[in-house]
Amino acid sequence: MQAFISYSHTDAELLSQLKEHLSALKRQGLLDAWTDREIPPGGVIDDHVTTEIEQAQLYLLLVSSAFMDSDYCMEREFARALERQEAGEAIIVPIIVRDCDWMIPKLGGFKALPKDGKAITSRHWHNTDEAFKSVAQGLRLLLEQVPELPVRPKSPHAKEVAAAEGFFVPEGSHMTHEPQAPLKRQVKMESGELLNTALAVGHARDASSNGDVHTYWLTIAFTNESPSKQEGYTLELLFPVEVPVECAADDYQIEEHPVTVGVFRYQRFTLSSNESIFRGQTVQLVDRVRCPVSYRMDDALYSVAHGGTWEFRCKFYAGNMQATETVIPWSSMHEF
Numbered sequence: 001m002q003a004f005i006s007y008s009h010t011d012a013e014l015l016s017q018l019k020e021h022l023s024a025l026k027r028q029g030l031l032d033a034w035t036d037r038e039i040p041p042g043g044v045i046d047d048h049v050t051t052e053i054e055q056a057q058l059y060l061l062l063v064s065s066a067f068m069d070s071d072y073c074m075e076r077e078f079a080r081a082l083e084r085q086e087a088g089e090a091i092i093v094p095i096i097v098r099d100c101d102w103m104i105p106k107l108g109g110f111k112a113l114p115k116d117g118k119a120i121t122s123r124h125w126h127n128t129d130e131a132f133k134s135v136a137q138g139l140r141l142l143l144e145q146v147p148e149l150p151v152r153p154k155s156p157h158a159k160e161v162a163a164a165e166g167f168f169v170p171e172g173s174h175m176t177h178e179p180q181a182p183l184k185r186q187v188k189m190e191s192g193e194l195l196n197t198a199l200a201v202g203h204a205r206d207a208s209s210n211g212d213v214h215t216y217w218l219t220i221a222f223t224n225e226s227p228s229k230q231e232g233y234t235l236e237l238l239f240p241v242e243v244p245v246e247c248a249a250d251d252y253q254i255e256e257h258p259v260t261v262g263v264f265r266y267q268r269f270t271l272s273s274n275e276s277i278f279r280g281q282t283v284q285l286v287d288r289v290r291c292p293v294s295y296r297m298d299d300a301l302y303s304v305a306h307g308g309t310w311e312f313r314c315k316f317y318a319g320n321m322q323a324t325e326t327v328i329p330w331s332s333m334h335e336f
Helices: 009-021 023-027 045-055 065-069 071-086 128-145 156-164 299-307 330-334
Strands: 002-006 032-034 058-063 091-096 183-188 194-205 213-224 230-240 245-247 252-254 259-261 264-277 282-286 293-298 311-318 324-329
Touching (some): 009 023, 045 213, 058 071, 194 324, 230 282, 245 264, 264 311, 311 330
16 A cells, blocks of 8 residues: 655654564555655655655654644645545554644544554653554554555546546546546456556646646656566657657657557657566656656647647556556646
């Protein structure tokens, strides 16, 4: 399960100890926890935090007086976690790291760890290792029993496109301005086991956009929902040749000549990696930092694109899994 850890930097040392005690869960593929320490140098903090908050299925809140005093922790991270928890998309687990008055409306309603909500640094425990062990055991029990959480909803328009391509899309879906919810496809492996792969495609408009020219950043994330680790992956992107695209990443291979699919001509971009993707792990394949891909649309090009039948295509291969392919009408790219 993908987890987002919200904490005050005052409690950074306690965070380090927690991550050590969660290593067994990580090695088993039960938990993949993210913190802002994983943002690379030069990364836009808010962009990374927003992406990880939206992808998380589990929120671990390291509660202390510093956490309660932090507007960023309470008003941004916890507030969004609460919205997704109330929508049935995620689970919230407070972890009381230091004694404080945390029994406030909304937060105080959740059952906390360690056992009985006794703070990790309190005299209730012989040492912090004993307290963190209680946290790890509580999370193990949760992860082994919790049912699969639902997929983020998406637009009826994209739903029709996905269904036509053989993807499974849940009922009651609609679009948001967040990155598009994952398209899930059932894949039958050689073992005969039926698996789900999930590829999330979306984009965001850059703040530098003006009334004449708009710049969009592509975002693509993959969630490994197979029961095993996948070794390596390849991502292929096909943009209509008329669309100006920039790729600021050394790992990309750009074909010099356009490729033709049906009656359309495309620019093809390929990204390959030997990176391992563990069970339940979500990897951000494309974003503004990891592999920046942007494209520009002026008014004239926008009118042509939305008045025609252009398509954006994305194909993804992970390890020994069959390919996941997404086809999105170009007009739909600007609905999410």
